[in-house]
Amino acid sequence: MPGINEVAELAGVSTATVSRALSGNGHVSAATRERVISAASELGYVVSSNASSLATGRTKNVGVVIPVLNQWFYSSVLQGAESALLANGYDLTLYNLGGGADERRSVFEHFLLRKRVDAVIAVSLELTAGETTRLLDMNKPIVGVGGPLPGVRTLSIDDVAIARLATEHLLSLGHTTIAHIGGNKEYERDFHLPTNRRVGYESALEAAGIPVDPELFQTADFTMRGGYQAAKQLFGNPRKRPTAVFAASDEMAIGTILAARDLGLEVPEDVSVIGIDDHDLSDFFGLSTVAQFPELQGRLAVEILMDQLHPSRRTQGTLNTSLPYELIVRSSTARVSNRRR
Amino acid sequence: MPGINEVAELAGVSTATVSRALSGNGHVSAATRERVISAASELGYVVSSNASSLATGRTKNVGVVIPVLNQWFYSSVLQGAESALLANGYDLTLYNLGGGADERRSVFEHFLLRKRVDAVIAVSLELTAGETTRLLDMNKPIVGVGGPLPGVRTLSIDDVAIARLATEHLLSLGHTTIAHIGGNKEYERDFHLPTNRRVGYESALEAAGIPVDPELFQTADFTMRGGYQAAKQLFGNPRKRPTAVFAASDEMAIGTILAARDLGLEVPEDVSVIGIDDHDLSDFFGLSTVAQFPELQGRLAVEILMDQLHPSRRTQGTLNTSLPYELIVRSSTARVSNRRR
DNA sequence: CTGAAAGCGCTTACAG
DNA sequence: CTGAAAGCGCTTACAG
Numbered sequence: 001m002p003g004i005n006e007v008a009e010l011a012g013v014s015t016a017t018v019s020r021a022l023s024g025n026g027h028v029s030a031a032t033r034e035r036v037i038s039a040a041s042e043l044g045y046v047v048s049s050n051a052s053s054l055a056t057g058r059t060k061n062v063g064v065v066i067p068v069l070n071q072w073f074y075s076s077v078l079q080g081a082e083s084a085l086l087a088n089g090y091d092l093t094l095y096n097l098g099g100g101a102d103e104r105r106s107v108f109e110h111f112l113l114r115k116r117v118d119a120v121i122a123v124s125l126e127l128t129a130g131e132t133t134r135l136l137d138m139n140k141p142i143v144g145v146g147g148p149l150p151g152v153r154t155l156s157i158d159d160v161a162i163a164r165l166a167t168e169h170l171l172s173l174g175h176t177t178i179a180h181i182g183g184n185k186e187y188e189r190d191f192h193l194p195t196n197r198r199v200g201y202e203s204a205l206e207a208a209g210i211p212v213d214p215e216l217f218q219t220a221d222f223t224m225r226g227g228y229q230a231a232k233q234l235f236g237n238p239r240k241r242p243t244a245v246f247a248a249s250d251e252m253a254i255g256t257i258l259a260a261r262d263l264g265l266e267v268p269e270d271v272s273v274i275g276i277d278d279h280d281l282s283d284f285f286g287l288s289t290v291a292q293f294p295e296l297q298g299r300l301a302v303e304i305l306m307d308q309l310h311p312s313r314r315t316q317g318t319l320n321t322s323l324p325y326e327l328i329v330r331s332s333t334a335r336v337s338n339r340r341r
Numbered sequence: 342m343p344g345i346n347e348v349a350e351l352a353g354v355s356t357a358t359v360s361r362a363l364s365g366n367g368h369v370s371a372a373t374r375e376r377v378i379s380a381a382s383e384l385g386y387v388v389s390s391n392a393s394s395l396a397t398g399r400t401k402n403v404g405v406v407i408p409v410l411n412q413w414f415y416s417s418v419l420q421g422a423e424s425a426l427l428a429n430g431y432d433l434t435l436y437n438l439g440g441g442a443d444e445r446r447s448v449f450e451h452f453l454l455r456k457r458v459d460a461v462i463a464v465s466l467e468l469t470a471g472e473t474t475r476l477l478d479m480n481k482p483i484v485g486v487g488g489p490l491p492g493v494r495t496l497s498i499d500d501v502a503i504a505r506l507a508t509e510h511l512l513s514l515g516h517t518t519i520a521h522i523g524g525n526k527e528y529e530r531d532f533h534l535p536t537n538r539r540v541g542y543e544s545a546l547e548a549a550g551i552p553v554d555p556e557l558f559q560t561a562d563f564t565m566r567g568g569y570q571a572a573k574q575l576f577g578n579p580r581k582r583p584t585a586v587f588a589a590s591d592e593m594a595i596g597t598i599l600a601a602r603d604l605g606l607e608v609p610e611d612v613s614v615i616g617i618d619d620h621d622l623s624d625f626f627g628l629s630t631v632a633q634f635p636e637l638q639g640r641l642a643v644e645i646l647m648d649q650l651h652p653s654r655r656t657q658g659t660l661n662t663s664l665p666y667e668l669i670v671r672s673s674t675a676r677v678s679n680r681r682r
Numbered sequence: 683c684t685g686a687a688a689g690c691g692c693t694t695a696c697a698g
Numbered sequence: 699c700t701g702a703a704a705g706c707g708c709t710t711a712c713a714g
Contacts, residue, residue: 001456001479003691014701019693026694027699049455050394051691054706059391061434061457069420070621075411082410082437086448091457092435093402096423107427114390115342115707116402116432138342225625261602280411284566344707355685360709367710368683392707395690456691 002043011039022047053115061091062305063117065107067124069096072251072279073294077123077145080298088306093117097125108134119309121145121301124190127152141308143301147191148320153308155300157323159193162290163200163246165327166274169288170244171208174336175272178205179216179242181230181252187222194219197248197276215240220252227255235263235271243336244272250279250289257285257332268334278328286331297323343384352380363388394456402432403646404458406448406466410437413592413620414635418464418486421639429647434458438466449475460650462486462642465531468493482649484642488532489661494649496641498664500534503631504541504587506668507615510629511585512549515677516613519546520557520583522571522593528563535560538589538617556581561593568596576604576612584677585613591620591630598626598673609675619669627672638664 008015013032020026021036028036039045053059064081068074078094085092093116095107108131120135124146127135132151135142144154170178180201183194202212218233220226227247234242247253253275257267265271275282278291300321349356354373361367362377369377380386394400405422409415419435426433434457436448449472461476465487468476473492476483485495511519521542524535543553559574561567568588575583588594594616598608606612616623619632641662 005691015691016693016702017700020700023693029699032699046455048395048691049457050391050400051706052693053391054389054395054708055691055693057706069410069423070413070416072411075416078435079410079437082435086437094419094423094433094435096420096427114387116390223625224622228625281565284564284569346707356707357686357709358684361684364709370683373683389707392690393709395692396707396709398690 002045004045004047006043007036007040007045010043011035059116059118060089061093061117062302063093063095063120065095065097065120065122065125067097069094073277074123076294077298077301080295081121081302082298084299084302088302090118090302119143119305121298121305122149122152126189126191141305143304143308145297145301153304153319153321155297155304155321155323156191157292157297157325159196160200160203162276162292162325163197163248164204165200165325166246166276166290167201167204169274169327169329169333170246170272171204171210173244173272173333175244176208176210176336177216177240177242178210178244178246179218179234181218181220181227181234181245181247181256183248184219184221194248201246213240216242220255222249222252224251224255224258227252228259229255231256231259232263235259235265242271244274244333247273247275250275250277250282250287253287253289253332254279254281254285257287267332269337272333272336274333282328283330288330288333289328291326291328293324343386345386345388347384348377348381348386351384352376400457400459401430402434402458403643404434404436404461405464406436406438406461407464408438408466410435414618415464417635418639418642421636422462422643423639425640425643429643431459431643460484460646462639462646463490463493467530467532482646484645484649486638486642494645494660494662496638496645496662496664497532498633498638498666500537501541501544503617503633503666504538504589505545506541506666507587507617507631508542508545510615510668510670510674511587511613512545512551514585514613514674516585517549517551517677518557518581518583519551519585519587520559520575522559522561522568522575522586522588522597524589525560525562535589542587554581557583561596563590563593565592565596565599568593569600570596572597572600573604576601576606583612585615585674588614588616591616591618591623591628594628594630594673595620595622595626598628608673610678613674613677615674623669624671629671629674630669632667632669634665 004015004018008018013036017028017032018036021028021033022040062085066074066078082092097104097107119141122142122144127149142152144152147156148154180198182198187194205212218230220230231245245256247256253273256273260267260271267273275287275289278289282289345356345359349359358369358373359377362369362374363381403426407415407419423433438445438448460482463483463485468490483493485493488497489495508519523539528535546553559571561571572586586597588597594614597614601608601612608614616628616630619630623630
């Protein structure tokens with residue numbers, strides 16, 4: 001492995017000049033730059049990032065802390081962040097922080113803080129005040145994805161508004177018996193996502209003058225199977241079968257479609273179904289949904305970070321950025337039918 | 342940010358001793374160690390990984406190169422690798438190398454080789470001889486997951502055997518008109534996966550004395566939708582409808598189940614379906630399959646790497662390690678029924 | 683068991 | 699525009 005000295009020697013200049021020519025910091029005559037560059041490529045030289053980081057204090061590396069990897073939403077955020085980071089010349093160091101407080105403390109202490117990263121993207125992670133302070137004290141920008149974090153720039157989506165929009169879509173089609181499959185309390189820690197979506201659903205109903213009926217509410221674990229089971233409960237109710245179901249995620253909504261089919265109900269003739277996400281599979285199932293764009297979320301997080309890392313091009317925004325969402329109507333929702341009753 | 346000097350001062354020892362006490366390399370008296378450790382924690386000291394790496398030449402960081410992030414198989418491999426790496430005290434730097442040769446060269450030149458990582462896990466990536474040589478020359482262990490790489494330790498699965506097993510399962514249930522939905526050529530680059538699975542299917546048929554019929558073969562893109570469409574073709578064939586379908590992935594197999602339902606065929610009464618993977622959704626759909634264990638694959642890759650990184654605990658294995666697989670019979674396969682013909 | 687000092691491979695004021 | 703030299707924060711022979 002050739003070092004900077006060898007390049008300097010071959011090019012007939014000092015190591016300082018090599019550093020300047022290759023990094024673009026500081027002036028170097030065009031001719032010299034040429035010589036340096038060709039010497040470097042001849043030797044196959046590539047700077048040692050450790051040495052460079054130690055000297056400059058910058059690592060060109062961003063830590064991404066994410067609770068799960070193999071779920072559509074999270075892996076999409078990760079994908080978006082990765083490609084944006086790569087485009088900006090940054091590496092991505094991955095910290096999968098599913099578990100308990102211990103694992104988490106360990107990651108913070110032993111990894112994040114080792115000056116290994118210039119900044120942190122925290123996905124769906126509620127940092128404690130101490131953790132935030134510590135990172136900020138070190139002058140490491142943080143951006144949170146998924147919910148507001150005190151004192152930290154965040155990207156978040158208006159879950160109440162999304163849920164209201166989905167429900168209003170059903171209302172506008174004439175439905176009045178609209179059930180909701182929400183998330184378990186287990187998912188409450190993610191910035192009260194289940195509650196927010198439920199609140200959006202209820203507020204839409206109330207605005208339409210329709211009383212909220214606890215019989216039309218079920219919870220599940222955001223999976224297809226969970227949605228399927230919850231939907232069976234709903235559809236099986238002999239005295240109050242919903243004509244429409246709003247599920248808090250597309251996977252649960254797909255489970256709902258499958259449950260309807262298994263009960264001999266047709267979608268959307270007998271029951272309309274809408275979800276939230278615009279999951280990979282939703283188009284295939286013809287599912288109407290409110291799209292959130294996780295890849296975009298990852299990309300936006302990187303953009304915000306770059307602004308903070310390179311204050312020159314700083315566009316100074318607000319502390320919290322709202323994420324876009326969009327109603328996508330496919331074939332799982334339709335006007336309430338006469339076939340019913 | 343306190344440095345090692347401050348810890349040394351507070352503990353009343355030299356920086357050398359601090360380093361030794363904290364890292365565990367070299368002898369330090371118990372009393373001194375105590376003092377150092379409490380001084381360090383009092384100051385909130387944590388070593389700078391850059392400085393440490395520069396001095397030792399080791400980064401405690403492993404690069405994982407992976408073609409896609411948001412697909413079940415790959416994200417599961419990643420998850421397995423991540424947790425195993427974390428457990429071993431290593432960081433994971435992620436390189437998502439979907440694209441073209443350019444992006445790829447760029448990653449190699451500008452990232453991997455910057456001495457940022459101690460080792461590389463290459464998932465489903467055919468490295469060129471040059472790339473392999475270069476990494477090996479730098480003394481960076483590599484382990485490939487997904488297929489044999491010349492001169493590199495690899496983990497691979499016997500796709501021919503898996504496909505044969507799946508097909509034999511159908512044969513043993515009395516099926517003789519068995520269709521296969523294989524992968525597109527587009528996926529051939531992944532170590533000829535589609536071809537290998539097709540070969541396994543055909544060899545099982547031949548061993549059973551059943552001629553291979555091109556009318557019973559379709560290709561798709563490994564997605565549910567692709568499987569659905571291919572299955573419709575198969576089931577729609579008026580003169581040769583299969584009684585069983587072996588799909589080269591679970592997502593395609595699930596698509597097949599849905600296609601059957603939409604045509605009014607019952608699974609498994611009218612048609613048996615088997616896939617490969619044991620995807621997250623397979624249990625929910627009652628899909629019989631041959632499981633491969635991607636998380637385990639990620640974990641094993643890390644183990645092999647650790648053996649090479651820490652030759653002390655070297656268990657010196659062969660160059661290529663075969664991955665386990667297992668037939669899982671659920672409710673999508675059954676004895677060929679009398680209802681047919 | 684412990685310390686003084688060299689060295690890891692860069693970058694960047696400071697001079698010129 | 700370019701070079702000599704200090705410094706980034708550790709680790710580790712080398713002595714003792």
